[in-house]
Amino acid sequence: MEKLRIWARVTRARTLPVMVAPVVLGAVLAWQEGYSFQWGLFLLTLIGALAAHLGANVVNDVFDFTAGTDAQAQQLQSQGEALVTGSQALFSGSASLAEYRRLWVLLFAVAxxxxxxxxLWRPWVLVLAGAGFLLAFFYVAPPLRLAYIGRGLGELDIFLSFGLLPLVGAYYVQAxxxxxxxxxxxxxxxxxxxxVLYFHHFLHWRADRQAAKKTPVVLLGEERARQLGAVLLGLTALLIIIDVLLGVFPWYSILAALTVIPVYLVLRRxxxxxxxxxxxxxxNMSSNLLAVLLLVLALLVRGFTHL
Structure with missing residues (x-):
């Protein structure tokens, strides 16, 4: 039982809802548009996506630890200038690098x-899954290390691998x-x-700077990075409104756009x-999940009213 708790922390299993959300939304959108819901295919999609998500978390910790980024954050944490959110099992000795590597290999094998x-039913799944794997792996792994190159490449990577690909992939599996x-x-x-990742950078941006990890907060500084965060929140709400106007979501989905307001208020403070x-x-994570829940419910309501 203790080992399971360690692996739950190592894989950051608490973040799984972030991957569940786009997979469910993509599948429900396909059903709402008239495609029959394939439960077996949906469960395989969900299990594969969640395994890949956990594997990516482990890979991220392995390469951040070996690059010394987390060690820098650990040092600054004692000074109250950073917070280490990964690699804790490695620092405490409750898990080894070899165990980390075996774990991510196992998780990616499941995916x-x-x-x-x-x-066997949807041949293009391997192309979508392969693209997601490469993006997740090379986010911190050499030779690309997109997060270390920075300049928005890391954020684009997360946008594709944890947003666009799982939602579009889940839709494709159903439709x-x-x-x-x-x-x-x-x-x-x-x-x-x-x-979620963007605001995570604020926890250890000084350690990232020392490790030459060019995150937006490192490049812009805290104040301008906060301003950009506010702009991105506004853009998120605007995209939801545009989707409503284009008929992707029903009009009452506009409520999902309002979920950015609590995030903005916390950001200001x-x-x-x-x-x-x-x-x-x-x-941000709570509002993100609430927004997707509202969108899913709206699609379900529209779908059932059209039956």
Whole structure:
């Protein structure tokens, strides 16, 4: 039981709802547009996506630890200038690098198996899954290390691998094709998910700077990075409104756009204190999931009224 708790922390299993959200929304959107809901294919899609998500979390910790980024954050944490959110099992000795590597290999193997089974019905799944794997792996892994190159590449990576690809992929598995509506629906959801990572950077941006990890906060500084965060929140709401106007979501989905308001209010109060940035991350994740829940419910209501 203790080992399971350790692996739950190592994989950051608490973040799984961030991946569940786009997969469910993509599948429900396909059903609402008239495609029969394939429960077996949906469960395979969900299991594969969740395994890949957990594997990506482990890979991220392995390469951040070996690059010394987390060690820098650990040192600054004692000074109250950073917060280490990954690699804790490595620092405490409760898990080894070899165990980390075996774990991410196992998780990606599960994701690959799900993809292979799904490809019997939906051959393009392997292309979508392969793209997601490469993006998740090379987010911090050499030679690309997109997060370290920075300049928005890391955020674009997260947008694609944790927003666009899972939603569009889940839609494709159900419908057998990819529609413009699926891509449009993925834009605000992907951006909302990207903001989880974006606000996470504030927790350890000084350590990132020392490790030459060029995150937006490192490049812009705290104040301008907060301003950009506010702009991205506004863009998220705007994309939801545009989707409503284009008919992707029903008119009452406009409520989902309002979920950015609590995040913005917490962002305004965040002024350099780590506790405030933790609250900002928590609020963003809660609002993100609430927005997707509202969108899913709206699609279900529209779907059932058209039966």
């Amino acid at each position: 690959l198996l799900c993809g292979l089974i799904l490809s 057998g094709n990819i529609s413009v509506s699926a891509i449009l629906a993925a834009l605000p959801v992907g951006l909302y998910t990207t903001l 965040s002024r350099g204190e780590l506790k405030q940035y933790l609250a900002l991350m928590a609020q």
